[in-house]
Amino acid sequence: MGSQSEDRREQGKVAEGSLARLAKGPAAKYVGFALLLAWHYALWFVPHAFVQTELLDERVTVSWLLNLGATVLFLFLIALLLGRKRHLSSYRWLAWAAPALTTAATLALCLAPFSFTAPGVAYALSFFLGATEAVMWILWGERYACVKANFSIKHIGTVFGFTLLACVGTTLLLPPVAATAFVALLPLASGGLLVLARRDGTCSFPALLPKHAAGGGFKSMAVVCAISFVASFASYFLAAVIPWEVLPTEVSSFTFGILGGAVLMLAIAGICIASKDKVNIFKLYPWLLVFEIVAFSLFLADKALYFPSFVAAVGISSIFEILLIMYFGILMSKGYSTPAMA
Known part of the structure; x- marks a missing residue:
């Protein structure tokens, strides 16, 4: 009996070690954050994630x-409360509390019969999920800052693309209650990878640039945000006007x-892998705008082309979100802002 117990402990250590290596590999370290993004998309974009009502x-x-x-509100509040010297990851219990609360609130929102019978309950749960999601975003951002992640397009594009395809596709194929349970487990999986990744003890953050030296970076942030806002607004407008x-x-x-956005992200990552030159994020923006023009052209051309126009519009908006994550991650790693503010 004692020998069997020791063997099981050894097997457990080996499995845990393998997961830990997965959590900090050059590409696989992005899986945890990709799971968090997949949770959001699977919850709000798959029809039968909500058992009690229509999407x-x-x-x-x-x-x-x-x-x-x-x-957005909690991201700003937490960043302001932390300031330039404190970090949310110092509160280590948040790494397991935030995922657990996110899972519980997701199940309550989607499965509880009373959640949408009294809409106030659903609204309160959704607001609460915003708080836990913000905490998880910042915790992952601080983790990537500590390990000096470079947010390579070929790495993050591949991981995000495959993760979205797998998670959103699985949610679509599963029956209603099973789909909801699967979606609710995604934050737990993300949190588990975060806890494992942090066991390496790495907690050295990039040195912040002086405020006067970081001014140029903030100007660039404002320009990129403005372009992304206008382009994303146009994409969602197109998706909204197509019946x-x-x-x-x-x-x-x-x-x-x-799913179309995931495929497009994989295509971009594939081009980056095949190319010998390092592809700059800024080089992708004009191409996304071209794709957006194509989507509008399809919409205006014929009603028979509404479907590819719609898929392109929603997909492009998701690509902008991923590119912004990469852009702010790079600025964070270079010391232009704290992970929370980024």
Whole structure:
């Protein structure tokens, strides 16, 4: 019996060691954050993630907007409270508390019969999810700052593309309750990888540049944000004006839009891997704008082309989000801002 126990402990250590190596590999270290992004897309873009109501029910739409607004609000509040010297990862219990609370709130929002019967409950849960999601975003950002992640397009593009395809695709294929359970487990998986990755003890953050030296970086941030805002607004506007009822996949078209974005991200990563030159993020922006023009052209050309236009619009908006994550990650690693502010 004692020998069997020792063997099991050894097997457990080997498995844990393998997961730890996975959590900090050159490309695989991005899996944890990709799972968090996949959770958001699977929750709000797959029709049967909500067992109690339809995806395009007004109450779900309001819940999604509240979730987005709360995430932004808490990101700013936490960054302001932390300032330039403190870090959220100092509170080590958050690495397991935030994922656990995110999972519990996701299950309550999607499965509880009373969640949308009394919309206030759904709105409160969505707002709460914004807070836990913001905490997880910052914790992952601080982790990447400590390990000096370079946010390479070929690494993060490949990982994000495959993770979104796998997670969102699996959610689409699973029956309703199983799909909800799968989505709810994604934050736990993300948090588990974060806890494992942090066991290497690496906690040295990049030295922050003086405020006067970082001024140029903030100007660049403002320009990139403005371009991304206008382009993303146009993408969501196009998706909003195309009547989903006439699309062949109806409400599932939103899911296929995210899957289309994942495929496009993989294509970009593939081009970067095949190319001998290091591809700059800024070089991708004009191409995304070209794709967006193509999407509008398809919409204006013929009603039969509404579906590819819709998929392109939703997919391009998700690509802008991933590129912004990469851009701010690079500025963070160079000391232009704290991980929380980035």
